[in-house]
Amino acid sequence: MPKHLISIHDFSKEEILKTLQKAAEFEENYRQPLFTDKVIATIFFEPSTRTRLSFETASNRLGARVIGFSDSDNTSVKKGETLKDTIKMVSNYADLIIMRHPLEGSARYASEISDVPVINAGDGSNQHPTQTLLDLYSILKTQGTLENLNISVVGDLKYGRTVHSLIYAMSHFNPTFNFISPEELRLTDEYRDFMYDNNIKFTENQLLKENIENADIVYMTRVQRERFTDALEYEKVKNCYSLDISMLANCKENMKILHPLPRVNEIAQNVDNSKHAYYFEQAENGVYARMAIISNLLTAQ
Ligand code: CP
Numbered sequence: 001m002p003k004h005l006i007s008i009h010d011f012s013k014e015e016i017l018k019t020l021q022k023a024a025e026f027e028e029n030y031r032q033p034l035f036t037d038k039v040i041a042t043i044f045f046e047p048s049t050r051t052r053l054s055f056e057t058a059s060n061r062l063g064a065r066v067i068g069f070s071d072s073d074n075t076s077v078k079k080g081e082t083l084k085d086t087i088k089m090v091s092n093y094a095d096l097i098i099m100r101h102p103l104e105g106s107a108r109y110a111s112e113i114s115d116v117p118v119i120n121a122g123d124g125s126n127q128h129p130t131q132t133l134l135d136l137y138s139i140l141k142t143q144g145t146l147e148n149l150n151i152s153v154v155g156d157l158k159y160g161r162t163v164h165s166l167i168y169a170m171s172h173f174n175p176t177f178n179f180i181s182p183e184e185l186r187l188t189d190e191y192r193d194f195m196y197d198n199n200i201k202f203t204e205n206q207l208l209k210e211n212i213e214n215a216d217i218v219y220m221t222r223v224q225r226e227r228f229t230d231a232l233e234y235e236k237v238k239n240c241y242s243l244d245i246s247m248l249a250n251c252k253e254n255m256k257i258l259h260p261l262p263r264v265n266e267i268a269q270n271v272d273n274s275k276h277a278y279y280f281e282q283a284e285n286g287v288y289a290r291m292a293i294i295s296n297l298l299t300a301q
Contacts (some may be wrong), residue, residue: 033063
């Protein structure tokens with residue numbers, strides 16, 4: 001296993017599958033205080049509910065103690081301390097650092113400075129690899145396989161880091177992607193080129209209802225308001241899709257709707273009780289996937 005988890009590219013197919021197997025073992029038995037002598041730091045320079053709290057739950061379940069911050073305005077960053085010095089300090093205090101930061105590439109940079117493993121909990125619109133591992137765990141649990149699935153990915157494909165990591169991870173499993181977005185939020189060339197280079201089948205569309213009927217997974221995403229430099233551009237696309245219960249009538253029986261959350265209005269509340277809704281269970285799966293990730297990195301030290 002690699003020393004850090006910065007991009008899902010850091011994991012081979014075998015390492016991904018091994019991690020998902022370990023997540024299943026933790027789900028079976030989550031009372032495993034394996035790391036009572038360890039301190040884990042969660043340092044979040046951007047807001048988070050699920051990622052931070054599920055990492056902290058995972059750390060607590062593993063017996064580790066947790067330090068950190070969820071608002072860098074309450075730290076010496078406010079006085080002008082650099083990311084480099086912050087990481088150097090925290091790596092003196094903790095055995096593992098879990099970091100979310102608005103700048104793309106910041107997690108890789110932190111891993112080059114830190115003396116202890118670093119986990120990328122989201123770096124700008126770049127990557128969110130631990131979300132992807134819990135997404136894959138959710139797909140595997142609901143579909144029984146990761147291979148040969150039809151996956152419709154909907155919404156903000158330009159800025160959505162969970163989408164970017166999902167494309168890379170699923171490339172091991174022969175997916176067929178159907179990307180649904182307004183023109184302004186299409187995938188960038190970097191990801192399209194990756195799929196061309198790796199012979200991954202994909203189509204691009206703008207209509208939602210018509211393009212989810214063959215899907216095994218519908219992966220909804222929020223329009224990432226915080227990544228827009230122009231508020232007017234956000235206003236134009238903010239309500240581009242809203243998945244409603246009436247759109248699900250012709251879907252596959254076992255189709256599951258995933259969403260990394262938080263949602264704004266891209267999934268109507270009337271979908272929540274449908275057999276297709278899986279996003280809240282998906283978020284719970286984050287605890288088991290993150291227990292597996294922490295365990296991998298602390299064991300590899
Ligand atoms: N999925 C996700 O990253 O959620 P949070 O922003 O609440 O951590």
